Amino acid sequence: MSKEFKELTREEVQQHNKNGDLWVIIDAKVYDLSRFANLHPGGRAVLVDSAVAGQDATEAFYGLHRHEVLERPQYARLQIGVLRGEQSVITGRLVGGLSSVPFAEPTYLSKGFHSPYYTENHKAFQKVVRKFFDEVVYPDAQERELDGKRPSQEVFDKMAEVNLNAMRLGPGKHLKGLSLFHGLVKPEEFDYFHELIITQEMIRTGSRGYADALLGGKVIGLPPVLNFGSPELKAKVVPEVFAAKKIICLAISEAHAGSDVLGMKTTAVKSEDGKFWIINGEKKWITNGHFADYFTTGCRTEDGLTVILIPRQEGVTTTPIKTSYSPTAGTAFITFDNVRVPVENTLGPEGGGIFVILSNFNHERWVMVCASARAQRMIVEECLKWVSQRKAFGKPLSSQAVVRARLAAMIARAEAVQSWLENVTYQMCNMSYKEQSTNLAGQIAFLKMYSTWCAQDTARDAVQLFGGRGITQTGMGRFIEHYHRTVPFDSILGGAEDVLGDLGVRQAIRAMPKNARL
Numbered sequence: 053m054s055k056e057f058k059e060l061t062r063e064e065v066q067q068h069n070k071n072g073d074l075w076v077i078i079d080a081k082v083y084d085l086s087r088f089a090n091l092h093p094g095g096r097a098v099l100v101d102s103a104v105a106g107q108d109a110t111e112a113f114y115g116l117h118r119h120e121v122l123e124r125p126q127y128a129r130l131q132i133g134v135l136r137g138e139q140s141v142i143t144g145r146l147v148g149g150l151s152s153v154p155f156a157e158p159t160y161l162s163k164g165f166h167s168p169y170y171t172e173n174h175k176a177f178q179k180v181v182r183k184f185f186d187e188v189v190y191p192d193a194q195e196r197e198l199d200g201k202r203p204s205q206e207v208f209d210k211m212a213e214v215n216l217n218a219m220r221l222g223p224g225k226h227l228k229g230l231s232l233f234h235g236l237v238k239p240e241e242f243d244y245f246h247e248l249i250i251t252q253e254m255i256r257t258g259s260r261g262y263a264d265a266l267l268g269g270k271v272i273g274l275p276p277v278l279n280f281g282s283p284e285l286k287a288k289v290v291p292e293v294f295a296a297k298k299i300i301c302l303a304i305s306e307a308h309a310g311s312d313v314l315g316m317k318t319t320a321v322k323s324e325d326g327k328f329w330i331i332n333g334e335k336k337w338i339t340n341g342h343f344a345d346y347f348t349t350g351c352r353t354e355d356g357l358t359v360i361l362i363p364r365q366e367g368v369t370t371t372p373i374k375t376s377y378s379p380t381a382g383t384a385f386i387t388f389d390n391v392r393v394p395v396e397n398t399l400g401p402e403g404g405g406i407f408v409i410l411s412n413f414n415h416e417r418w419v420m421v422c423a424s425a426r427a428q429r430m431i432v433e434e435c436l437k438w439v440s441q442r443k444a445f446g447k448p449l450s451s452q453a454v455v456r457a458r459l460a461a462m463i464a465r466a467e468a469v470q471s472w473l474e475n476v477t478y479q480m481c482n483m484s485y486k487e488q489s490t491n492l493a494g495q496i497a498f499l500k501m502y503s504t505w506c507a508q509d510t511a512r513d514a515v516q517l518f519g520g521r522g523i524t525q526t527g528m529g530r531f532i533e534h535y536h537r538t539v540p541f542d543s544i545l546g547g548a549e550d551v552l553g554d555l556g557v558r559q560a561i562r563a564m565p566k567n568a569r570l
């Protein structure tokens with residue numbers, strides 16, 4: 053590509069060093085900023101400065117801009133030449149590749165490291181999944197996070213094409229007969245490490261609202277249908293949800309009841325002929341609810357709680373809730389006003405809804421840890437780049453001991469969370485679903501609690517390192533601002549930290565041997 057450009061010497065560039073005739077060098081590329089100077093968002097004065105005009109401005113540029121600025125077409129076209137005999141070396145965001153920034157990748161992807169958990173198939177899988185998310189999903193994620201629209205149908209369709217929508221529900225019978233990433237993984241060999249890889253690659257889009265928009269509602273709303281729906285219901289609903297032609301969500305929490313699931317007030321009463329449920333009530337904070345076609349809904353019935361699949365119809369109203377992440381997630385307040393649903397849409401036993409709801413929690417929480425662990429690592433990478441390229445008091449930020457201390461804590465947390473997560477994932481791969489429920493509920497609750505503590509500390513540290521840019525939605529700190537603003541989601545969704553910690557300890561106390569004494 054550089055062949056198309058004129059080769060210039062530094063001396064030639066230096067001739068163009070004033071207002072109206074202004075060239076600069078950035079990473080061995082020559083830019084003509086003569087006309088752009090008046091339009092430059094950072095102002096004209098900084099560009100006509102004698103240390104910049106006609107000079108090598110690489111360091112000044114990267115102290116103030118992300119590399120992606122130079123990749124935007126309107127700015128890329130300012131390039132007029134390259135330096136003779138010199139090579140550009142700086143890369144921005146790698147598409148499909150692995151980062152060589154220390155700690156930017158989990159150890160199983162780091163050069164020279166080994167892992168007992170990941171097979172060659174997992175590694176091959178990671179490669180294609182990263183390429184997919186970088187190429188197909190990342191651009192849509194950046195746009196939708198900003199404009200708040202739901203993800204493009206094209207992205208959903210492409211996910212369906214490789215059966216990603218099915219794979220995101222983890223290993224199981226639902227994968228039987230499907231071609232996973234064009235046959236790369238056999239359905240019976242797909243395990244929780246494959247699923248971990250999908251979630252961790254997905255979260256690298258750096259857009260928390262969009263990550264939930266990408267059918268997060270299905271990850272928690274479809275399992276009750278798969279595990280408790282009648283064969284007829286499954287035959288109808290599952291294929292259309294996997295094909296992303298229909299969207300499903302889980303509707304449990306209410307204005308009245310969040311962590312207190314049993315306190316829900318939405319009612320389902322049988323019609324006189326016993327053929328229908330008549331449902332009335334409200335649901336709050338329902339991810340994907342605003343654009344969902346199906347609502348896996350917790351209802352109070354005569355015998356207790358019952359989970360019912362409600363198709364969108366008259367009497368179902370969804371209103372967007374403005375949260376601190378993007379409306380792209382479709383977070384909704386939902387009202388059911390005399391909604392009639394055939395009793396065949398009951399998921400699991402009448403009155404047994406609490407088991408239907410609880411049976412899914414471990415998996416949901418584990419998925420959230422996969423995401424949280426990877427998002428923290430992404431912030432570590434952002435911070436390592438920032439402290440290396442940004443100068444203060446004449447030296448890179450990394451020369452300050454206090455900056456290094458914050459990084460040490462961030463890196464240690466990211467590594468700790470990933471290692472614990474991989475251990476738990478390995479246990480999941482080697483336990484039946486029932487064993488997982490018995491043995492891992494406490495582990496996963498603690499792991500999620502710990503991961504989101506770490507995430508929030510890391511968000512706070514990152515803002516301190518980025519200063520004003522850490523609270524600015526555009527420019528160098530945009531991912532930090534976004535992370536800091538959205539990090540509480542992980543600490544609330546799927547079980548608030550305090551509730552999870554308490555759950556784990558209560559289980560441990562229950563399991564104490566009767567004869568244990570100091």
Ligand code: HEM
Nearest residue numbers: 083093094098104109112113116117118121127130527528
């Ligand atoms: C090809 C050359 C350049 C382009 C296309 C460019 C473009 C931009 C853009 C788009 C912004 C808005 C913030 C952002 O999106 O990151 C910006 C801000 C800025 N630019 Fe440039 N710029 C260039 C070169 C320079 C150079 C050489 C300097 C030298 C000091 C400079 C100084 C600034 C400053 C001080 C800001 C404000 C930063 C802030 O608000 O944090 N720019 N520039």
